[in-house]
Amino acid sequence: MTLSHCIALSLILCGIGIFGMMTRRNLLGILLSVEVILNGANINFAAFAHFKAADPVAGAVFPIFVMAVSACEIAVALAIILSMYRSKKRLDVYRLEELNG
Amino acid sequence: MADFIFFNSYLILLCPLLSFVLIGLGHLRSDNRFVAKFAITLSAISCGYALLTALTYFIAVMGHGHPYPEKMALDGAWLNFSPTLTANLGIYLDPISVMMLVVITVISLLVNIYSVGYMKGDSSFNRFFALLALFSFSMLGLVVSSNILQMFVFWELVGVSSYALIGFWYEKPSAVAASKKAFIMTRFADAFFLLGILLVSFESGSFSFQTLNSPETAALLNKNILFAGMSINLLTLGTLLIFCGGWGKSAMFPLHVWLPDAMEGPTPVSSIIHSATMVVAGVYLTARMFPLFAAAEGTLFMIQCIGAFTALFAAIIAITQMDIKRILAFSTLSQLGYMIFSLGAAKVCADGGHHESSVNLLGYSAAMYHVFTHAFFKCMLFLGAGAIIHAVHSNDILKMGGLKSLMPRTYWSLLAACLAIAGVFPFSGFWSKDAIILTALQSGHYITFLVGLVTGALTAFYMFRFFFLIFHGEARSKLHDVHEDPWMTWPIIFLTIPTVFAGLLEHFFIAEVIPPHFAETGHFAHPGWLPWLATLAAVIGIGGAWLLYGKGKTEAAARLKSMFGPAYTVVSNKFYIDELWLFITHKIIFACIAAPIKWFDRKVVDGSMNLTGWLLQVGGKGVRLAQNGQLQFYLGATVLGVIMLLFLG
Numbered sequence: 001m002t003l004s005h006c007i008a009l010s011l012i013l014c015g016i017g018i019f020g021m022m023t024r025r026n027l028l029g030i031l032l033s034v035e036v037i038l039n040g041a042n043i044n045f046a047a048f049a050h051f052k053a054a055d056p057v058a059g060a061v062f063p064i065f066v067m068a069v070s071a072c073e074i075a076v077a078l079a080i081i082l083s084m085y086r087s088k089k090r091l092d093v094y095r096l097e098e099l100n101g
Numbered sequence: 102m103a104d105f106i107f108f109n110s111y112l113i114l115l116c117p118l119l120s121f122v123l124i125g126l127g128h129l130r131s132d133n134r135f136v137a138k139f140a141i142t143l144s145a146i147s148c149g150y151a152l153l154t155a156l157t158y159f160i161a162v163m164g165h166g167h168p169y170p171e172k173m174a175l176d177g178a179w180l181n182f183s184p185t186l187t188a189n190l191g192i193y194l195d196p197i198s199v200m201m202l203v204v205i206t207v208i209s210l211l212v213n214i215y216s217v218g219y220m221k222g223d224s225s226f227n228r229f230f231a232l233l234a235l236f237s238f239s240m241l242g243l244v245v246s247s248n249i250l251q252m253f254v255f256w257e258l259v260g261v262s263s264y265a266l267i268g269f270w271y272e273k274p275s276a277v278a279a280s281k282k283a284f285i286m287t288r289f290a291d292a293f294f295l296l297g298i299l300l301v302s303f304e305s306g307s308f309s310f311q312t313l314n315s316p317e318t319a320a321l322l323n324k325n326i327l328f329a330g331m332s333i334n335l336l337t338l339g340t341l342l343i344f345c346g347g348w349g350k351s352a353m354f355p356l357h358v359w360l361p362d363a364m365e366g367p368t369p370v371s372s373i374i375h376s377a378t379m380v381v382a383g384v385y386l387t388a389r390m391f392p393l394f395a396a397a398e399g400t401l402f403m404i405q406c407i408g409a410f411t412a413l414f415a416a417i418i419a420i421t422q423m424d425i426k427r428i429l430a431f432s433t434l435s436q437l438g439y440m441i442f443s444l445g446a447a448k449v450c451a452d453g454g455h456h457e458s459s460v461n462l463l464g465y466s467a468a469m470y471h472v473f474t475h476a477f478f479k480c481m482l483f484l485g486a487g488a489i490i491h492a493v494h495s496n497d498i499l500k501m502g503g504l505k506s507l508m509p510r511t512y513w514s515l516l517a518a519c520l521a522i523a524g525v526f527p528f529s530g531f532w533s534k535d536a537i538i539l540t541a542l543q544s545g546h547y548i549t550f551l552v553g554l555v556t557g558a559l560t561a562f563y564m565f566r567f568f569f570l571i572f573h574g575e576a577r578s579k580l581h582d583v584h585e586d587p588w589m590t591w592p593i594i595f596l597t598i599p600t601v602f603a604g605l606l607e608h609f610f611i612a613e614v615i616p617p618h619f620a621e622t623g624h625f626a627h628p629g630w631l632p633w634l635a636t637l638a639a640v641i642g643i644g645g646a647w648l649l650y651g652k653g654k655t656e657a658a659a660r661l662k663s664m665f666g667p668a669y670t671v672v673s674n675k676f677y678i679d680e681l682w683l684f685i686t687h688k689i690i691f692a693c694i695a696a697p698i699k700w701f702d703r704k705v706v707d708g709s710m711n712l713t714g715w716l717l718q719v720g721g722k723g724v725r726l727a728q729n730g731q732l733q734f735y736l737g738a739t740v741l742g743v744i745m746l747l748f749l750g
Contacts, residue, residue, distance in 0.1 A: 018740060022733050030732070097730030 006047030013040030027081050027091040031074065038070050103161035107174040110154050110192050113202060114241045116147035117209070120234035124227055133226045137217045140230040144213045144237070148206035155199045171195035171311070171617060176247060188308050191247030196614040197388055197469050201244035201378075204476045208377050209237040211592035215484055216369045218588030219491060229269060229367065236262035240378050244385060248308035249298050249343075252386070256294070256346065259382060260287050263374050267366040279362035286359040290349020297342025301393075304335060310389060314617060319396035340393060340400040347383025351437050354411040358679050360434055364426040368487030371426060376433045377480040381472045384440040388469060391444065391616040395460050398448060405445025405544075409552040412438025414676070416559035420566070421673035424496045425486045428567050429479070432522065435556060436475050442553070443468040443537040446544040461543055461625060462615045467536035470610040474529035474603045478521040481596035485515040488593065489571060492583045498567065502653045503576040507583040512572050514593045519568045521600045523561035524639045526632070529603035535635050536611065543625040554638050561642025566650050566658075574653015 013036055020033030042063040049059020085091055120143040128136050158172070176191035213233065220226050239258035246252035261284075268280030302308050305318045312318060322336040347353075352360040363375045374380070387394060387404065394400055415434035422428045447464025488511050493501055505512045521528035524535070534557060541550040649658045662669050671677065 018736075021736055022740070093732045096732070100728055100730030 003047055003051045006043060006051075010040040010044040010047070013037070013043065016040075025092050025094055027084070027093060027096075030093065031077055031081070035070060035074070038066055042066055103157050106154060106157045107161075107172060107192075107194060110150070110174050110194070110245075113147050113151045113154065113206065114192075114238055114245070116143040116150075117234040117237035117241065119143060121231050121238060124234065125231035129227050129231070131227060136227045136230055137213075140234060141210070141213050141217070143234070144206070144210045147237070147241075148210040151202040151206040154194070155203050158194055158199050173247060174245075179251070185306055186302075186308075188250040189248055190251055192245045193247035193310065194245070195617070197385065198244045200469065200473055200614065201385060202241065204473060205237065205240050205244065205378050208373055208476060208480050209233070211480070211595060212369045212373045212484070215372075215487070215589050215592040216367075218586040219367065219369055219487055221586075221588075225269070229266075232262055232265050232269070233369070233373070236266065236374060236379070240382075243382060246310075248310060249302065249313065249390075250308045252389075253291075253295065253298060253346075256350070256382065256386075257291065259379050260284060260291070260350075263287075263363070263379055266370040266374060267363045269366055269370065273365065276365040279359075279365040283359040283363050286356055287349040290345050290347075290356055293342050294346025294349075297339055297345065300335070300342060301339040304339070313390060314392040316392070316396075316618060319393055322393075323396065334397075334399070336393075336397045337399045340390070340397040341403065343390060344383075344387060344394070344400060344404060347386045347441075348407070349383075350386075351380050351383025351441065352434055353383070353407045353438070353441060354414055355678060355682075357411060357415065357434050358675075358682055361427050361430040361675070364424070364430050368426065368483060368490060371430070372480050372483035372487065375430065376483050377476040380433060380437055381440065381476070384437065384444065384468060384472055387441070387444050388465060388616070391447075391465055392618045394444075395448060395616075395619075401445050401448040403445070405442045405448075405546065405549055408438045408440070408442030408445055409541075409549045410438070411435070412442060412556045413552050413559075414438075416556045416563065417672055418675050419563040420559065421669060423498055425490065425498050425501075425567070425571070426483075426496060428498070428563060429482055429486055432482075432560065432564065433479060435560060436471070436479065436522070439534065439537050439553070439556070440468045440471050440475070442549055443471065443540050446540045446546055446549055448544065460619055461540060462619055463536060463543065463611065463625070464540040465616050466611045466614045467533060467540050469614050470607065471533035471537055473606070473610070474521070474533045474599075477596055477599040477603060478518045478528075478530060481514065481518045481593055481600055482522070484589070484593045484596065485511050485518065488585065488589045491586065491589065493580060495578070498570045499655065500578040501571045501576070502574045503572070504580075504583065505572040507580070508572075508585050510585055510590050510594060514597050515568065515572075517597050517600050519564045522564050523643060524557055524635055525561075525643075526636060527601075527604055529600055531632075531636070531639075532604040532607040535632050536607070538635055539627065539631055542628070542631065554634065557635055558638040558642040561639040562646050565643045565646030569646060569650040569653055570655070572653075573651065 017033045017035075017037030017040060020036065021030050024030050024033060045059055045062045045066070049056045049062075053059045081091065084096070088096070090096075120140050124136055124140065128139070162172070172194040174192040174194050176189050178187050179190040180188040182188070213230070216229060216233065220229050223229065236259065239255050239262055242255035243252055243259055246255060264280050264284040267283050268276050270276050298308075301313060301318075301322065304322050305313060307313065307318075319336060322339055323334065324336075325332045325334050327333075349356045360375060360380065364371050366375070394404070412435045415431045415438060419428050419431035419435065422431060443464050445464075447461050448459060489501065489504065489508070490496060492508065493504075495501070517528065521530035524531045534553075538550065538553040538557070541553050649661065674680075
C-alpha cells in the first residue's frame, strides 16, 4: 500500500460524496454524503502523516479534530432537519426553495 | 457706576429674548391675560434699562467734552476666522445707537400695551406677543452691533420676524403672498449687502465698525481695479453694495413694492416694524458707516438721488390711495426718502462748499433726528389707524367719515401727528424736516432741495386728506358700536408727548449727534426765510386738502379726478411698478432663465440619475435569478468554481 493508493481512495470517497450531494433529493442523504467527503479528507491527512511527515502524531491529530467538528455539525444539522421535517412533513430539497431571491 | 450700567446693557436685549423664548416655547396655550402681563413687564424692564443707559451715557460722557465718544460696552470674540480676522459680538454705544435703543424700547412697550386691545380675542394672541418680542430683540441687537457681521446676523433676524409677522394671519392668502414678497425682496437686496461686507472686510481685514470707519480704511479701499474691462473704484463699489442692504430694507425705489403690501400684517406690526423701527435700518446702516460712505462721493450722490426720488414718488402715490394703511405706508416711504437723501446731501457740491471740509454734518444729524421724530409720530399714526380699523372694521377711508365725535381722543392725538408729519410749527416734524431741507439747500443740490419742498407740500396734502376723510363730515357708511378701547387709546395719547415736544431736542441733536472722525463742522449759510418757506409749503398742502376734503365730502375731489383722467389712473395704480416687477420676474426671469434651467434639471440632471437607478434595478433583477433556492444548483456552482480554480491555478 503506497501513498498513491491512499490518495486514490480519498479521491474516490470525495467523488462519491460530491456525487451523492448533487444527486440526492433527500436532506438526510445529503448529510451522509457530507460525512463521506469528510472521511475522504481524513484519509488524506492520515496517509500523508504516515508516509511523509517526520512526526506522524501531528498529522494524526487533524482527523481527530475533523471528526469532533463533524460530530458537532451532524448534531446541529440533524436538529435542523428534524424540525424542518416536523413543520414541512417532507425533506425533498427540490421543493424546499423558500430562500430563493 | 456708569461702567457697571453700560456693562449690563445686554439686559436690554435679554428681556425681549427671554420673553420670546418663554412665551414661544412654554406659553403658547396659556391664558392670554398672563402672557400679556408677562410680555409687557419684560418690555417695560427693557425700556426702563434703556432709558437708564441713555441717561447714564448722557451724564457720563458730558464731562469729556465733544463730540460724544463711542463706547464698547461689551465685546467678546465670537468667530475666529484667522489670527488677524475675528468677528466679535459686542454692544457698541454711541449717540445714534443709544437714541435707537430708547426709540425701539419705548415704542415696543407701547405697541405691546396697544396689542392687548387690538389682538383681543385672536386665537393666536400668544404667538403674536412671542414674535413681537423676537422682533424687539433682533432690532435692538441690530442697533447695538459692534461689527458689521453681527449687524448682518441681526439684520436677517429682523427680516425673519418681519416675515413671520406680515404673514401672521396665515389663513389669508394675501398676507402669505405679502410676507413672501417682503422676504424675497429684502433677501435679494441682502445678497448684495453680504457681498459688500465680504469685499470691504476682505480689503480692510476687519469687521469692526471702528476700523471700517477710520480714514485709513477709506484710503486703503480707494483704489481702482479692472473688472470685465471696466475700471471700478473699490470704495464706491463696496459702499454701494453695502447700501444695497439698506436699499431693500428701507424700501427705496424700485425695491419699495414690498412695503405697501406688508400692511397685510396686524396694525401694531405695521406700526413698530414697517414704520417706526425696522424700515429705518437702512438709514441706520448708512449712518453707522457714514465716515466710509462720506469718502465715496459717488455713493453718497447715488443715495441722495434715490432718496429724493423715492420721497417725491411715494408722496405722489399716497395722494391717490384709498386704503388707510397704504396711505401711511407710502407716507413712510416718502419720509424714509427724506432721511436717505439727507444723508446723501451731507456731501457738499464741489462748487458749493466754502470750507475745506466738504462734509456737512448737518445732513447726518438731521437724518438721525428725523428717524427719532418720525418714529414717534408715524407709530402714533399707525396706532390711530389701527384703532379706527378696529372700530370701523374696514380699511377703506371712503367708508369712514364723521368719526370726530365718536373717537374724540383719537381725533385730537392724530391731529397732532398729522400736524407733525406735515411740518407745522412747533410740532416735532417741523424741526427735523426743516433741518433736512436746510441740508439740501446747503449742499448746493437745488433739485433735491426743491424735491424736499414739494414733497413737504404733498405730505401735508395727503395727510390731511386722510385726516379729513376719516374724521370730518358725515359717516359714509353704516357704523355700529364704535368705541375707543382704553388699551389702545392710552398708548396713542402717550405718543402725543414726543410728537409735540421732540422739537425741543433740535439743538441737542444738531450739536451732539455727529459721526466720528469729523470733529470740525463747516460753516454754512442758514437763511432765515427757509422755515417760512417750509411752513408755507405745509400750509398750501393743508389748505388744498381743506378745500377738497375739509367738509368730509369727496365730490370736489371726484371732479378734479375726472379732469386728470389717465394720469390719475397711472398714479393710483402706483405707476404700475408692481406690474413691472411681475413682468420682470414672470416673463423674463421665470420664462427665459428659470424655465431652461428647470428643463436642464428635470431632463438632464434628473434623467441621468434615473438612468443610473434603472440600470441598477435591471442588473439586480438579473443577478437575483441566480439565487433560485435550489440547494444542488448552488453546490454545482461551487464544484464548478473549484474545478475552474484548479485549472486556472
